[in-house]
Amino acid sequence: MPESFDVLDPRAALVAVARDFHARGWMAGTSGNLSVRHDADSFWITASGCPKGRLNDGDFVRVAIEGCVELERIDPQARLSAESSIHCAVYQLFATAGACLHVHTVDATGVSLRAPATATSVTLPPIEMIKGLDIWEQSPQVELALFENLLEVPRIAAAIQQRFSAQPPRVPALLIRGHGVTVWGDTLQQAYNRVEVVEFLLSYLART
Amino acid sequence: MPESFDVLDPRAALVAVARDFHARGWMAGTSGNLSVRHDADSFWITASGCPKGRLNDGDFVRVAIEGCVELERIDPQARLSAESSIHCAVYQLFATAGACLHVHTVDATGVSLRAPATATSVTLPPIEMIKGLDIWEQSPQVELALFENLLEVPRIAAAIQQRFSAQPPRVPALLIRGHGVTVWGDTLQQAYNRVEVVEFLLSYLART
Amino acid sequence: MPESFDVLDPRAALVAVARDFHARGWMAGTSGNLSVRHDADSFWITASGCPKGRLNDGDFVRVAIEGCVELERIDPQARLSAESSIHCAVYQLFATAGACLHVHTVDATGVSLRAPATATSVTLPPIEMIKGLDIWEQSPQVELALFENLLEVPRIAAAIQQRFSAQPPRVPALLIRGHGVTVWGDTLQQAYNRVEVVEFLLSYLART
Amino acid sequence: MPESFDVLDPRAALVAVARDFHARGWMAGTSGNLSVRHDADSFWITASGCPKGRLNDGDFVRVAIEGCVELERIDPQARLSAESSIHCAVYQLFATAGACLHVHTVDATGVSLRAPATATSVTLPPIEMIKGLDIWEQSPQVELALFENLLEVPRIAAAIQQRFSAQPPRVPALLIRGHGVTVWGDTLQQAYNRVEVVEFLLSYLART
Numbered sequence: 001m002p003e004s005f006d007v008l009d010p011r012a013a014l015v016a017v018a019r020d021f022h023a024r025g026w027m028a029g030t031s032g033n034l035s036v037r038h039d040a041d042s043f044w045i046t047a048s049g050c051p052k053g054r055l056n057d058g059d060f061v062r063v064a065i066e067g068c069v070e071l072e073r074i075d076p077q078a079r080l081s082a083e084s085s086i087h088c089a090v091y092q093l094f095a096t097a098g099a100c101l102h103v104h105t106v107d108a109t110g111v112s113l114r115a116p117a118t119a120t121s122v123t124l125p126p127i128e129m130i131k132g133l134d135i136w137e138q139s140p141q142v143e144l145a146l147f148e149n150l151l152e153v154p155r156i157a158a159a160i161q162q163r164f165s166a167q168p169p170r171v172p173a174l175l176i177r178g179h180g181v182t183v184w185g186d187t188l189q190q191a192y193n194r195v196e197v198v199e200f201l202l203s204y205l206a207r208t
Numbered sequence: 209m210p211e212s213f214d215v216l217d218p219r220a221a222l223v224a225v226a227r228d229f230h231a232r233g234w235m236a237g238t239s240g241n242l243s244v245r246h247d248a249d250s251f252w253i254t255a256s257g258c259p260k261g262r263l264n265d266g267d268f269v270r271v272a273i274e275g276c277v278e279l280e281r282i283d284p285q286a287r288l289s290a291e292s293s294i295h296c297a298v299y300q301l302f303a304t305a306g307a308c309l310h311v312h313t314v315d316a317t318g319v320s321l322r323a324p325a326t327a328t329s330v331t332l333p334p335i336e337m338i339k340g341l342d343i344w345e346q347s348p349q350v351e352l353a354l355f356e357n358l359l360e361v362p363r364i365a366a367a368i369q370q371r372f373s374a375q376p377p378r379v380p381a382l383l384i385r386g387h388g389v390t391v392w393g394d395t396l397q398q399a400y401n402r403v404e405v406v407e408f409l410l411s412y413l414a415r416t
Numbered sequence: 417m418p419e420s421f422d423v424l425d426p427r428a429a430l431v432a433v434a435r436d437f438h439a440r441g442w443m444a445g446t447s448g449n450l451s452v453r454h455d456a457d458s459f460w461i462t463a464s465g466c467p468k469g470r471l472n473d474g475d476f477v478r479v480a481i482e483g484c485v486e487l488e489r490i491d492p493q494a495r496l497s498a499e500s501s502i503h504c505a506v507y508q509l510f511a512t513a514g515a516c517l518h519v520h521t522v523d524a525t526g527v528s529l530r531a532p533a534t535a536t537s538v539t540l541p542p543i544e545m546i547k548g549l550d551i552w553e554q555s556p557q558v559e560l561a562l563f564e565n566l567l568e569v570p571r572i573a574a575a576i577q578q579r580f581s582a583q584p585p586r587v588p589a590l591l592i593r594g595h596g597v598t599v600w601g602d603t604l605q606q607a608y609n610r611v612e613v614v615e616f617l618l619s620y621l622a623r624t
Numbered sequence: 625m626p627e628s629f630d631v632l633d634p635r636a637a638l639v640a641v642a643r644d645f646h647a648r649g650w651m652a653g654t655s656g657n658l659s660v661r662h663d664a665d666s667f668w669i670t671a672s673g674c675p676k677g678r679l680n681d682g683d684f685v686r687v688a689i690e691g692c693v694e695l696e697r698i699d700p701q702a703r704l705s706a707e708s709s710i711h712c713a714v715y716q717l718f719a720t721a722g723a724c725l726h727v728h729t730v731d732a733t734g735v736s737l738r739a740p741a742t743a744t745s746v747t748l749p750p751i752e753m754i755k756g757l758d759i760w761e762q763s764p765q766v767e768l769a770l771f772e773n774l775l776e777v778p779r780i781a782a783a784i785q786q787r788f789s790a791q792p793p794r795v796p797a798l799l800i801r802g803h804g805v806t807v808w809g810d811t812l813q814q815a816y817n818r819v820e821v822v823e824f825l826l827s828y829l830a831r832t
Contacts, residue, residue, distance in 0.1 A: 003678035029340035054211035128803035132653035179336035237548035445756035595752035
């Protein structure tokens with residue numbers, strides 16, 4: 001697969017993924033954030049407030065997984081996004097995670113808000129597409145973890161870390177109420193593929 | 209952000225934004241109009257009757273904010289749009305407005321007509337995307353001003369001016385019944401981002 | 417408007433319009449047909465059975481308006497479409513018609529089949545977008561003519577001719593039940609703009 | 625039609641079709657598979673696990689129709705997809721089949737799961753678009769065969785072969801519950817056209 005996003009320079013690949021997702025309406029305004037692991041201790045993440053259809057490879061900040069502090073930036077105007085804390089939680093929880101992608105869609109938002117107020121997960125539909133999350137079962141019953149949305153993003157990150165360190169999720173994804181999905185993978189290409197799969201599953205739920 | 213629309217020549221940038229919105233189905237036929245401020249007293253706006261997917265930078269008219277009269281055109285065939293009066297109202301009301309974008313979508317039209325006949329606003333959904341309009345609250349209750357559609361556009365503009373000078377709106381956008389949204393921002397890129405945010409919010413409302 | 421479809425060679429322009437409409441899903445398979453007037457007595461129309469996303473300017477037949485017979489073709493494999501008879505009816509009825517475009521969409525099909533079995537028209541929604549069909553009224557009540565679908569297309573064409581010569585339609589468009597819309601205009605660009613407007617109006621109806 | 629997919633190198637044409645379908649959301653993640661007949665006894669099929677928007681012409685495996693075993697690959701990393709068995713069944717059943725395309729869409733999935741648990745087919749809507757499957761009748765009643773989804777794909781293939789050798793289908797397509805459509809044609813271009821037609825018909829069903 002020489003065309004894979006994984007053969008590109010990581011930040012250039014994120015620019016391409018951001019343009020792709022923006023064109024689908026999955027990163028409206030300046031919403032969402034995309035990251036790739038740089039090394040064992042840090043990752044590059046899209047800077048705060050940038051329109052995702054028009055990034056360049058300076059619109060990123062390198063962040064320490066431990067402590068979630070900025071380590072490096074290229075464009076002096078790049079600012080650390082508050083949502084970096086969720087990416088930190090993902091990279092800390094999952095040693096093999098090489099990329100983490102967060103997007104907002106109307107369908108995912110709708111599904112998350114249609115769930116009962118006390119729900120802590122959404123049942124994914126047992127359709128063939130779920131194999132894209134490595135679920136190989138006849139009529140699988142798989143839960144997608146659902147978290148409450150809080151104004152202070154680090155508190156969401158803390159909830160994710162607490163819940164997933166107690167009980168690792170079956171699928172590499174999570175949903176925040178009214179806020180959209182966060183998906184991770186060993187590589188950027190794998191995370192990208194999985195975002196499509198999760199959005200397909202939630203779009204199916206939204207319409208049924 | 210060197211890729212921002214704001215680094216382009218303003219009319220060339222509007223041509224690009226028009227092509228983008230047209231491709232999404234947000235400027236069907238020759239509908240909608242887009243403007244950028246030229247100086248303290250005037251703005252460039254798309255000429256009347258042009259298909260928005262195929263503009264060139266002559267398809268604009270420069271309009272005086274005060275009095276809403278034509279000051280300049282490049283293509284002699286360019287004609288002043290009746291809807292310029294709404295843009296004039298926006299630039300008069302908001303000294304920092306640098307761009308104003310008006311589009312028609314099926315979802316926004318549907319939401320505006322689903323509102324009760326006596327409604328003067330639509331409640332935006334308290335979802336994460338609303339942060340794209342600079343609303344930073346837990347469970348915000350924010351109203352989007354709703355105006356009646358009138359055949360004589362200057363009367364709509366007058367209603368906007370009257371209402372917003374008495375009570376400035378919380379969000380930089382307004383909805384006209386059966387007609388679509390108008391959104392403004394300090395720069396074209398910011399207005400563009402906000403159109404996406406408002407359409408996401410209304411699309412969410414339309415489906416729930 | 418130097419970018420208008422009208423400044424292109426007419427067949428090249430139809431190739432571009434076909435690619436555009438196909439990309440939107442409005443010309444699935446080999447469905448739909450597009451024509452431009454060649455002279456007072458004839459028009460060029462897309463040949464039968466060609467995938468509309470991949471036409472070239474040989475995929476057309478020139479047809480006599482009177483009698484609806486083939487006059488000329490460039491590619492010897494191009495075959496006359498049965499639906500040419502509807503285009504003949506339009507050019508005969510409307511002397512100023514310079515282009516005629518017929519597409520199939522899920523929304524238009526749905527609206528046409530949701531109408532009562534005895535209906536001979538569909539009421540267009542009185543929304544701002546209707547101005548794109550040159551209806552300038554407050555709260556207009558405008559009917560879009562609805563025709564029955566018949567296996568023998570010339571019988572549909574005859575019904576159109578009979579009805580519209582008795583009573584010209586208010587809008588330059590018609591709907592065939594289960595079959596889609598046909599729209600015309602003085603120029604190709606105008607017909608193209610109007611297709612977008614009609615589809616917006618029907619899409620609005622389909623969702624309400 | 626010099627622009628037809630059929631004039632391209634078969635694998636290059638599949639790369640283009642895969643990119644096209646992926647962009648529509650019909651091949652989310654790495655889902656779906658596309659094949660073209662190589663000779664009387666074998667076909668080229670997309671390799672397992674590749675993202676369909678970013679294939680190159682090494683991402684294919686050549687498979688023997690008889691026995692469904694791999695004959696050839698170009699990229700050593702290309703792996704045979706389990707779903708090749710369904711393609712084998714199609715090429716064995718239909719001697720004139722030159723291409724076979726399988727995609728997953730939200731609408732097709734929804735229609736397949738809305739059908740009663742005991743249904744073995746879905747009635748296609750009697751709309752004009754059905755002519756794209758060579759059904760030329762007034763108000764046709766045509767069934768699209770529906771198969772159960774099974775974790776062991778060769779068992780699905782066996783069910784297809786058994787049913788269709790007893791009773792050939794009226795339309796060159798089948799639906800697997802919760803899994804999507806498989807469509808074939810004499811050429812790649814014809815199969816591509818028919819996928820669009822089948823998806824249009826199912827999308828119409830999904831919305832009514």
